């Protein structure tokens with residue numbers, strides 16, 4: 001069964017399109033990473049799925065229902081981000097007690113064990129927490145809720161490397177024991193590769209690529225060599241990214257659908273073929289068409305003045 005379905009989904013803020021005809025669907029019980037540059041539309045999409053924002057047009061369905069103002073969807077969904085508001089008067093321990101009352105699949109034992117492990121003070125107030133501790137506490141709420149649809153929007157903000165590692169491990173262990181649909185938006189794909197089953201890459205409000213993590217790792221290859229030779233090999237190939245280099249050579253990232261014969265021809269022509277890491281591939285996939293080049297260009301130009 002599909003947990004989420006979006007078809008030609010649009011959202012507009014004043015004069016700005018945040019989502020542009022976004023279409024994809026996600027099966028139940030998958031961990032999916034939502035990847036994209038700053039401003040790509042990740043938060044907007046996740047909030048629409050959670051029923052917190054209303055779409056402008058198109059179809060969005062969570063368990064077959066339109067999420068906005070839908071009690072069934074809100075009862076089966078939790079949305080965790082770094083702007084979570086809990087009642088200011090409640091201590092951390094009291095917030096966890098409330099979680100038990102609010103989420104029908106809440107695992108209070110897990111919540112308390114994680115709470116102790118991460119060294120929280122039961123009497124502390126949520127708005128007194130440091131940035132990283134706040135994210136860690138919110139993560140505990142997200143995990144303990146065991147919501148059938150659990151959405152983490154950049155959950156690791158402020159967490160140090162050791163806590164992020166613990167979070168990924170806790171998430172994986174709990175997911176394996178209690179499968180559910182988990183969406184995670186992140187700028188740390190390289191750290192989450194072993195956790196994610198699928199990735200949805202969003203670029204300028206549209207789906208750029210939706211595939212399994214395994215496929216993403218092999219989706220592109222890098223070719224380095226003389227520009228005219230690389231060009232001659234790329235006819236009818238999907239060029240994801242290309243940059244000219246010194247001495248008439250270039251580096252091109254190409255969709256990896258070459259035949260063995262084509263690979264042999266490239267080798268004979270002196271083209272170097274290299275793998276492209278999943279994280280780098282996402283960066284190349286979401287490069288603006290009217291690219292601003294690299295940040296080096298900023299300094300090169302200032303040197304010219």
Ligand SMILES: Nc1ncnc2c1ncn2[C@@H]1O[C@H](COP(=O)(O)OP(=O)(O)OP(=O)(O)O)[C@@H](O)[C@H]1O
Nearest residue numbers: 013016017018036037038039040041042043044045
């Ligand atoms: N409340 C709002 N009012 C006006 N514009 C908004 C609002 N929320 C989002 N936007 C715009 O919509 C676009 C998508 O924003 P969104 O927050 O969804 O991106 P994002 O991918 O989550 O970015 P980031 O990685 O920086 O968190 C951006 O251009 C943003 O400026």
